[in-house]
Amino acid sequence: MSASTPDRTGGPPVALVVLAWVWVAAPFLYGLIALLTKIPALFSG
Amino acid sequence: MSGTPGFLSRERIVAPPGWSRWLVPPAALSIHLAIGQVYAWSAFKGSLEKGLDISGVLSALPFTLGIVMLGISAAVFGTKVDTNGPRWAMAVASACFATGFLVSALGIWLGQYWLVVVGYGGIGGIGLGIGYISPVSTLIKWFPDRPGLATGIAIMGFGGGALIANPWTASMLSAFGATGNDPNPNGIALAFLIHGVVYAVFMTMGWLLIRVPAADWKPAGWDPAKQKARAMVSTASVSAANAIKTPQFWLLWIVLCFNVTAGIGILEKANPIYQDFFRDASPAQTLAAAATAFVSILSLANMLGRFVWSTVSDLIGRKNIYRLYLGVGALLYLALTFIGEGNKAVFLICTMLILSFYGAGFSTIPAYLRDLFGTYQVGAIHGRLLTAWSTAGVLGPIIVNAIADARSDVAGPSKYTPAFLVMIVLLVLGFVANELVRPVADKWHEPERAARSEEEART
Numbered sequence: 193m194s195a196s197t198p199d200r201t202g203g204p205p206v207a208l209v210v211l212a213w214v215w216v217a218a219p220f221l222y223g224l225i226a227l228l229t230k231i232p233a234l235f236s237g
Numbered sequence: 238m239s240g241t242p243g244f245l246s247r248e249r250i251v252a253p254p255g256w257s258r259w260l261v262p263p264a265a266l267s268i269h270l271a272i273g274q275v276y277a278w279s280a281f282k283g284s285l286e287k288g289l290d291i292s293g294v295l296s297a298l299p300f301t302l303g304i305v306m307l308g309i310s311a312a313v314f315g316t317k318v319d320t321n322g323p324r325w326a327m328a329v330a331s332a333c334f335a336t337g338f339l340v341s342a343l344g345i346w347l348g349q350y351w352l353v354v355v356g357y358g359g360i361g362g363i364g365l366g367i368g369y370i371s372p373v374s375t376l377i378k379w380f381p382d383r384p385g386l387a388t389g390i391a392i393m394g395f396g397g398g399a400l401i402a403n404p405w406t407a408s409m410l411s412a413f414g415a416t417g418n419d420p421n422p423n424g425i426a427l428a429f430l431i432h433g434v435v436y437a438v439f440m441t442m443g444w445l446l447i448r449v450p451a452a453d454w455k456p457a458g459w460d461p462a463k464q465k466a467r468a469m470v471s472t473a474s475v476s477a478a479n480a481i482k483t484p485q486f487w488l489l490w491i492v493l494c495f496n497v498t499a500g501i502g503i504l505e506k507a508n509p510i511y512q513d514f515f516r517d518a519s520p521a522q523t524l525a526a527a528a529t530a531f532v533s534i535l536s537l538a539n540m541l542g543r544f545v546w547s548t549v550s551d552l553i554g555r556k557n558i559y560r561l562y563l564g565v566g567a568l569l570y571l572a573l574t575f576i577g578e579g580n581k582a583v584f585l586i587c588t589m590l591i592l593s594f595y596g597a598g599f600s601t602i603p604a605y606l607r608d609l610f611g612t613y614q615v616g617a618i619h620g621r622l623l624t625a626w627s628t629a630g631v632l633g634p635i636i637v638n639a640i641a642d643a644r645s646d647v648a649g650p651s652k653y654t655p656a657f658l659v660m661i662v663l664l665v666l667g668f669v670a671n672e673l674v675r676p677v678a679d680k681w682h683e684p685e686r687a688a689r690s691e692e693e694a695r696t
Contacts, residue, residue: 204257212263215442216270216394223400227533234530234585236523 247322252448265372265391267443273398280406288420306362308627315620327444330368337361338433345426374616389547392600396540474613494625495667500595501633542593567664
């Protein structure tokens with residue numbers, strides 16, 4: 193392997209990269225939305 | 238050769254040419270988002286106390302043991318994690334963490350609470366420690382140009398784990414009739430069972446996808462010579478055994494311990510602190526809801542700080558970023574002691590920044606270790622440094638609660654003044670410790686050929 197191998201030259205398919213990020217982003221967004229809905233109470237008093 | 242089973246061994250996961258390094262952060266996140274659930278343990282507490290008729294102290298025991306086991310297992314298994322590789326470590330962490338839930342479910346079904354303590358706190362706690370350090374050295378090797386960003390993403394996941402687990406656990410317990418004054422114990426057990434199964438599946442993606450870079454791999458266009466130009470960044474290798482003999486290790490231990498203790502000063506009492514600062518501003522019910530929202534906004538600041546400040550550290554250097562966390566952190570605590578009641582905007586900005594520095598202290602430390610000790614055994618060194626976290630986890634609540642108890646007759650913000658002053662002193666001591674950090678002396682460096690050939694043998 194060359195010392196200057198670029199990190200994207202026909203490795204795993206793009207779909208796998210997207211799927212991996214969706215796998216972790218979906219539950220994260222669920223938690224984030226649940227948290228953000230609570231925040232308005234901070235400014236309602 | 239590591240001697241581990243073939244599929245889990247380091248040799249099996251050396252990335253082929255062209256592998257995308259952007260698959261490594263989600264693999265790491267699938268572990269950290271799962272094990273970060275530990276900070277949502279309180280979601281189970283009410284149901285356990287009423288359903289199993291146990292005290293608050295007893296219901297907190299699995300969490301406390303879990304955090305203690307995290308520090309111990311990270312320190313004890315750190316070298317093994319570096320030797321056997323990230324797939325082995327992530328698989329072991331997944332197995333332990335999921336098994337912890339399953340054993341706990343069995344314990345609740347059988348009415349044997351000790352099984353919950355041993356399962357979640359003991360077995361699950363080992364999973365926490367191994368899981369926490371498992372992707373760190375791999376991420377640093379894949380992102381030598383941006384180690385702060387890489388570890389920031391993963392360790393932000395640990396903060397985000399509670400964000401997911403809190404509403405998820407609460408809704409599951411509610412659906413299984415395991416909330417209220419008479420929760421169904423079988424419903425609690427079922428919730429534990431489902432947590433174990435779902436986390437096992439979720440974490441599988443991590444250990445299936447993880448890859449280590451080949452020994453001679455480097456990012457396209459990255460020039461290691463530029464890295465050498467920074468005085469605090471070493472290209473030499475220091476073993477974990479030697480690292481703990483250096484003053485640099487113990488100075489960083491103090492930095493991490495005091496930075497975490499200072500953050501816990503707010504985190505531990507966030508709800509009552511808010512209510513005491515703004516007790517005259519709104520009716521009791523609105524105040525309680527606002528205090529709950531305040532706790533939520535602090536977790537958001539804690540989580541975002543892990544990513545944002547750690548990424549900034551790649552640009553301004555690790556020593557400078559800790560100057561910010563500790564120096565500005567002390568000034569923010571000072572501001573809190575003077576603002577008194579009513580100034581909500583200043584109060585929110587100060588507390589959110591303090592919590593962002595608290596989270597960032599965790600996520601920046603692996604990159605600081607890499608700068609000082611090299612990548613050779615950075616995972617094992619990181620594991621040993623996490624004993625500072627365990628210490629702070631005990632020290633912080635003791636300081637804050639002891640002072641608050643002693644001033645229980647005082648009302649308003651002044652109730653917290655002594656605790657805030659103690660935090661300022663700790664942050665100043667941490668600042669001084671950071672100032673004393675210098676590059677590691679040559680005598681601790683591994684002979685270049687030996688360290689390199691060992692690393693190449695692993696990959």
